[in-house]
Amino acid sequence: MPLDEEAVAEIYREHGPMLRRVVWRATNDANRVEDIVQEVILRVWKQAPQADNLRAYLITTARHLIVDQHRAAGRRPQEATLTEIAERDSALDQALDQVLVEEALGRLQDNHRDVVRCLYYQRLSVAEASLRLGVPEGTVKSRAYYAVRNLRVILDEMGVTR
Amino acid sequence: MTTGPDDLHVLLGAYVLGGLSDDDHRAYSEHLRTCTQCQAELGQVSGLPRLLDLAGPEGGLHLVAPPPGAPIPLMKEPDDERVSTLLTEVGRRRRRRRTLASVLGAAAAVALFAGGAWLGPSILRATTPEPPTTHVTASAPGSAASVDVALVTRGWGTQLDLECSGLPTDSPLTLWVVDNYGKEYAAASWRAGGSGYTKLTGSTSVPTYEIKSVEVRTSMGKVVASART
Numbered sequence: 001m002p003l004d005e006e007a008v009a010e011i012y013r014e015h016g017p018m019l020r021r022v023v024w025r026a027t028n029d030a031n032r033v034e035d036i037v038q039e040v041i042l043r044v045w046k047q048a049p050q051a052d053n054l055r056a057y058l059i060t061t062a063r064h065l066i067v068d069q070h071r072a073a074g075r076r077p078q079e080a081t082l083t084e085i086a087e088r089d090s091a092l093d094q095a096l097d098q099v100l101v102e103e104a105l106g107r108l109q110d111n112h113r114d115v116v117r118c119l120y121y122q123r124l125s126v127a128e129a130s131l132r133l134g135v136p137e138g139t140v141k142s143r144a145y146y147a148v149r150n151l152r153v154i155l156d157e158m159g160v161t162r
Numbered sequence: 163m164t165t166g167p168d169d170l171h172v173l174l175g176a177y178v179l180g181g182l183s184d185d186d187h188r189a190y191s192e193h194l195r196t197c198t199q200c201q202a203e204l205g206q207v208s209g210l211p212r213l214l215d216l217a218g219p220e221g222g223l224h225l226v227a228p229p230p231g232a233p234i235p236l237m238k239e240p241d242d243e244r245v246s247t248l249l250t251e252v253g254r255r256r257r258r259r260r261t262l263a264s265v266l267g268a269a270a271a272v273a274l275f276a277g278g279a280w281l282g283p284s285i286l287r288a289t290t291p292e293p294p295t296t297h298v299t300a301s302a303p304g305s306a307a308s309v310d311v312a313l314v315t316r317g318w319g320t321q322l323d324l325e326c327s328g329l330p331t332d333s334p335l336t337l338w339v340v341d342n343y344g345k346e347y348a349a350a351s352w353r354a355g356g357s358g359y360t361k362l363t364g365s366t367s368v369p370t371y372e373i374k375s376v377e378v379r380t381s382m383g384k385v386v387a388s389a390r391t
């Protein structure tokens with residue numbers, strides 16, 4: 001079935017680098033990254049090769065795989081209370097969301113990212129950002145608008161819905 | 163600088179990110195009370211600050227310059243060799259073999275999982291078409307149950323070809339398939355022969371990719387072998 005092979009190769013080429021970054025930063029284990037990435041792609045290819053939102057599907061699958069491994073590597077279930085398991089999983093979820101937000105920021109257009117950096121992280125005013133970036137205030141405002149809209153779209157694509 | 167009424171929608175961005183002058187902030191807050199378009203858009207993006215905070219005070223790796231000389235091990239583009247490894251695996255998954263590890267009971271099965279018996283990716287390391295086989299032997303003397311299972315993808319679900327040895331002969335045995343949602347399905351049941359060696363084929367409607375683990379249990383529910391796929 002050559003279609004399968006083309007589909008897998010395409011998913012890998014298009015989403016492999018992003019997945020690798022996400023998995024690496026979520027697991028901190030360079031040895032497992034390639035294995036997890038390939039497993040994710042194989043599973044997604046089997047389940048939903050034509051999924052509308054492939055990126056979200058890939059990331060959700062990676063999340064499940066990492067959580068499963070995380071659990072498997074942890075203590076025996078009977079020794080961990082449900083609360084502990086829930087806390088551990090939510091910490092992992094948060095770590096993954098962090099990675100995904102960073103990834104989303106990386107996918108923003110440069111001039112949109114600059115505006116997010118100035119206005120949000122550096123707490124500059126629109127006027128200060130205008131000076132810093134050397135563009136009119138109106139441009140800062142419109143870039144801020146599109147930065148916010150695009151960031152939401154990128155995060156939705158990644159399955160970060162909150 | 164002040165903004166005319168036609169430009170007010172655009173202030174949403176700086177309203178969410180911060181940085182509006184007092185005048186603009188007041189003007190946009192006023193606008194927001196009556197503009198349903200902005201109300202709807204704000205509803206979609208109002209969660210962003212909390213997410214942006216997750217990336218740390220400086221916004222994470224894409225917003226701060228990387229330290230000089232820091233290795234970026236994962237930025238490499240995927241090479242053709244990796245793609246072909248993947249494609250080899252695609253072919254192989256039409257007939258996958260898994261070896262179930264032998265264990266003495268449920269507790270031991272958990273310990274086995276904890277030991278990292280995550281067989282999926284280890285398959286990917288193989289460079290030859292011959293899938294790797296892992297045999298785990300129980301520590302107790304005299305028990306060497308070993309179950310080799312091949313998961314074959316079928317249009318109707320999954321066929322499971324089993325080769326078992328060293329299984330207990332004093333109880334009927336059942337092959338259970340556990341799917342990704344934790345639901346369990348019996349896929350075969352049999353009684354091991356005198357030698358403990360059995361070859362049989364089970365089946366389940368659960369698709370191969372949804373099978374999370376496979377277990378052989380006695381009629382009392384004792385797990386004699388288990389493996390994750």
Ligand SMILES: [Zn+2]
Pocket residue numbers: 170171193197198199200201
């Ligand atoms: Zn408006």
